[in-house]
Amino acid sequence: MNTKQTNSLRWQNLPSLLLLARAVMRDNPTQIRNVLRAAVQRLQASSLSPQLDAELLLCAVLERGRTWLRIHDGECLNAAQARAFDDWLERRLRGEPVAYLLGCQEFWSLPLKVAPCTLIPRPDTERLVEVALARAPENCTTVLDLGTGTGAIALALKHERRHWHVTATDRVEMAAALASENAQQLGLSLEVLESDWLAALTGRRFDLIVSNPPYIDPHDPHLRGDGVSYEPLSALVAEHGGLGDLKTIVEHAPQHLCAEGVLALEHGYDQAQAVGRLLLGAGFDDIQTHHDYGGQVRVTSAVWRGDSSDFTS
Numbered sequence: 001m002n003t004k005q006t007n008s009l010r011w012q013n014l015p016s017l018l019l020l021a022r023a024v025m026r027d028n029p030t031q032i033r034n035v036l037r038a039a040v041q042r043l044q045a046s047s048l049s050p051q052l053d054a055e056l057l058l059c060a061v062l063e064r065g066r067t068w069l070r071i072h073d074g075e076c077l078n079a080a081q082a083r084a085f086d087d088w089l090e091r092r093l094r095g096e097p098v099a100y101l102l103g104c105q106e107f108w109s110l111p112l113k114v115a116p117c118t119l120i121p122r123p124d125t126e127r128l129v130e131v132a133l134a135r136a137p138e139n140c141t142t143v144l145d146l147g148t149g150t151g152a153i154a155l156a157l158k159h160e161r162r163h164w165h166v167t168a169t170d171r172v173e174m175a176a177a178l179a180s181e182n183a184q185q186l187g188l189s190l191e192v193l194e195s196d197w198l199a200a201l202t203g204r205r206f207d208l209i210v211s212n213p214p215y216i217d218p219h220d221p222h223l224r225g226d227g228v229s230y231e232p233l234s235a236l237v238a239e240h241g242g243l244g245d246l247k248t249i250v251e252h253a254p255q256h257l258c259a260e261g262v263l264a265l266e267h268g269y270d271q272a273q274a275v276g277r278l279l280l281g282a283g284f285d286d287i288q289t290h291h292d293y294g295g296q297v298r299v300t301s302a303v304w305r306g307d308s309s310d311f312t313s
């Protein structure tokens, strides 16, 4: 057989070689699309968002964005990347939240560091930020966020209203430190205090007080939901059917609100009436309830008109 004939035979074989290469790649378990498919299948039983979880973990391992992942899903992971992804996947399968694995979570489009000392900020809480911005008194300058955790609410408010002086408190020392760290990372100034609700704020008044306190009944089955057991109970549950901390805040807030000051609280979907009664009983006015985007009443706000007795306490 001459050289010409050999070359022509090689070219004839090219399509089948390409098909073979494609078949080999299709079965390659380290190819991104295969890694994702297998991970999503495994996560389906335990996660509410298997596709998103798998993509976020893989993006972090590859240090790439989700768009890159989609475009390059034919590429393969190297051995170190495959090991790192497997390790995270196993932890996620045991229930650890993606935000704790990655150490970060976006809130109000702000990238926040998160840690197991406090709650992972939820998208639902952005509704409280919206309500606080809408209901803040016209000349508002002083704002207090009680139980700040990562600093999510306080930092979102500061981000939107740079002239506001925002104070944030948490009883947990590590949470207060985390809020300070997030403020520094984002270049937003925040006064952070360690305090059991309003205890460290004697004599101080604010135009706006916001809080997303613990409000889950200790027996609530939601505490067994995906990843929740990894979050500290001190950030989630409250006594008296979940109303204990809300009650404490409502009762003490009047001594720390300016006249016409606003209190805005996040609460459980079935707690709006009880919170409304607490606010009414404490002397608040213009009590308004606010729905989240799922149609549930999850935020209640009210105005403290102020009276002479405020200034004697």
Ligand SMILES: C[S@@+](CC[C@H](N)C(=O)[O-])C[C@H]1O[C@@H](n2cnc3c(N)ncnc32)[C@H](O)[C@@H]1O
Pocket (backbone or CB within 6 Å): 118, 119, 120, 121, 122, 125, 146, 147, 148, 149, 150, 151, 152, 153, 169, 170, 171, 172, 175, 195, 196, 197, 212, 213, 214, 215, 234, 235, 236, 245
């Ligand atoms: C539901 S988490 C909210 C965290 C954050 N504000 C958010 O929305 O993501 C409640 C927070 O309140 C804090 N906390 C619980 N009891 C407290 C108390 N007695 N005084 C101050 N903070 C408290 C917890 O440490 C936790 O960070």
